[in-house]
Amino acid sequence: MKLPGTATQEENIYVAMGKLNIHKDNVFLDIGCGSGAVSEAALRFTDKIYGIDSRPEAVAAAKLRVPSGIFLKGEAAELFSKLPQKIDRCFIGGTRNMSEFFPMLIEKANPDFVVVSNLARLGMASKVVVLMKKYGVFHEFLQIQISRGYELSSDLALKPVNPIFMVVGKC
Numbered sequence: 001m002k003l004p005g006t007a008t009q010e011e012n013i014y015v016a017m018g019k020l021n022i023h024k025d026n027v028f029l030d031i032g033c034g035s036g037a038v039s040e041a042a043l044r045f046t047d048k049i050y051g052i053d054s055r056p057e058a059v060a061a062a063k064l065r066v067p068s069g070i071f072l073k074g075e076a077a078e079l080f081s082k083l084p085q086k087i088d089r090c091f092i093g094g095t096r097n098m099s100e101f102f103p104m105l106i107e108k109a110n111p112d113f114v115v116v117s118n119l120a121r122l123g124m125a126s127k128v129v130v131l132m133k134k135y136g137v138f139h140e141f142l143q144i145q146i147s148r149g150y151e152l153s154s155d156l157a158l159k160p161v162n163p164i165f166m167v168v169g170k171c
Contacts, residue, residue: 007034008093008118011146012164013041016116019168020089022046029087031076031101032094036062039069042091050083052076053094076101086110092117095124099131106135113137113171118164125165137169 008016016038022028022045030039033051039062043049049069051062059073072079077100087108092098092115105115115137119125125141132138143165147158 008038009146009161009164010037012118012144012166013038015142015144015166016091016118017041017045019116019166020091020114022089026088027084027086029083029090029105030062031090031092031105032096033062033071034058034093036065036069036071038091038093039066039071042089043069046089048084052079054096077104080104080108083108088113090115092128095119095128098128102131102135106137109137109171111171113169115169117167117169119167120162120164122165125167128167132167132169135169137171139168139170142166142168 022042024046026046027048028042028046030051033039033053039049039051043066047068049066051069051071053059054075056073059071062071072082075097077097088110090105117128129138129141143163145163146161149156149158
C-alpha cells in the first residue's frame with residue numbers, strides 16, 4: 001500500500017536503528033508510523049512496539065506489518081495517555097504538532113531514553129534541534145545522502161536519493 005508522504009528509505013532505517021540502540025526489554029514508540037517499516041525493523045530488537053499515526057490507512061498498514069504491535073490512530077499529543085508509563089526509544093517520522101507532543105514524550109522518557117527524528121526539510125530539522133535543546137536532550141544532527149547504482153552505457157552510475165536530516169536526542 002502506497003501512503004501519502006515520503007516513506008523512510010531502508011538505508012535510513014538501518015542508520016536510525018543503530019542510533020536508537022534498542023535493547024530487548026525496551027519500549028519502542030514510532031510517531032508517524034506510516035507503513036510500519038521502522039516498527040518492523042525495531043521488532044528485531046524488542047517486542048514492545050507502539051505506533052501512532054493520524055491516517056487510518058497507515059495504522060492499518062502498520063498493524064499488518066507488525067501484528068504484535070499496538071498502533072493508535074490520531075494526533076500524538078492526544079494519545080500519550082494510552083501509551084506505557086515509560087518510553088525507552090522513539091522514532092519520529094511525523095513532526096506535525098511536535099511542539100505539543102514532545103514535552104509529553106520527555107515526561108515519559110526513561111533515564112537512558114534515545115529519540116531519532118528523520119526529516120526531509122532543513123527548516124523543520126532546525127526546529128527539531130531547537131526543541132531538543134530546549135528539553136536538554138539534543139545529541140547530534142546528521143545529513144544522510146544515499147545513492148543507488150544503475151546500469152549506464154555498460155557501466156555503473158549512481159543516482160542520488162533525496163537526502164534526509166537526522167536529529168538524535170539522548171537523556
